Amino acid sequence: MLETLKQPWPWYVAGALIGLTVPYLLLVGNKTFGISSSLRHVCAACMPGDIKFFKYDWKKEIWNLFFVGGIAVGAFIGAQFLSDPDPIVLAESTQEYLATKGITDTAQLLPSEIFSWDRLFSLRGFIFIVLGGFMVGFGTRYGGGCTSGHAIMGLSSLQWPSLVATVMFMIGGIVMTWTILPFLLTL
């Protein structure tokens, strides 16, 4: 049993469990699934300043912070006790492409050539770690949600603005991957 759990889980198991988050949250507490809101609640809780967008009763949304806290704990459990000792099995074409950019360490979930404290203060590290994070935080809030709020919750409840947003962030990701990222990886 444990050996099976330690193998990488197939997409349909993961997808089904993630999809079940929608009815779980709705039926347990009338909550709608969305993760990027947590970033806003952190702002509202820690530094609302004089900004209207952050001056609300964040404690009413505190369940969201409990949820994302759980995600971090669950990831810790997954990585510590259920981790697969083998490197991640990548599509060969992706692996070959990344090797041409000097990304060869697939032992972990993130490439150590980019995401490490040593690299943080290089130009590439700054772009991937700091600038990328900024764009994710700014873009999700401006866009009104992320993969969970728009692609999963929004599409599940047939909201067309969420379809627009989902199409737009997929386009953004594809454009970045095929046009700018090849250059950024060489920095």
Add this chain to the structure above:
Amino acid sequence: MEHKFQHTPTPQEVADLQLRELDSLCVNESELQHPWWHNLKYSAWGILFGIVFVKAEIISWFRIQEMFRFESFHMYGVIGTAVFVGLISVQLIKRFNVKTVHGEVVHIPNKEFNKGNIYGALIFGLGWAITGACPGPLFAQVGAGFSVVLITFLSAVAGTYVYGLFRDKLPH
């Protein structure tokens, strides 16, 4: 995005709800009051969620690369299945008028379109391909031991903050 209060709300309550609803799909206005530890049921599901994130390699930068390079089905399978299961669930809840465990009517706020759904989502997508993580995986990567992602997370909070700061000047 109207919400029907079951009691007569005070003007403050209405104003606060409207403010939280601003550009967010994720507003919750259950009228029930619970002690704090009721929130642990969200933590419990979050823990399961985090394990799934790690074990299906959804938080892997490599998997996101594969997805955007169209070289693997994995992430499309995950997201597609999740939407399918979510869609069926929401339809069943609506069709059979399933109530919450506390007997409340399930309420899903309607999302109103604004231009942020275009510009903001595009910026998010550009960033997603760089970090290889949307907001959920950021929490999971930190939990899984990639401590440098704390910086990515703080940058994401900063990005959200800057949006709030300049919100009135941005096209919506």
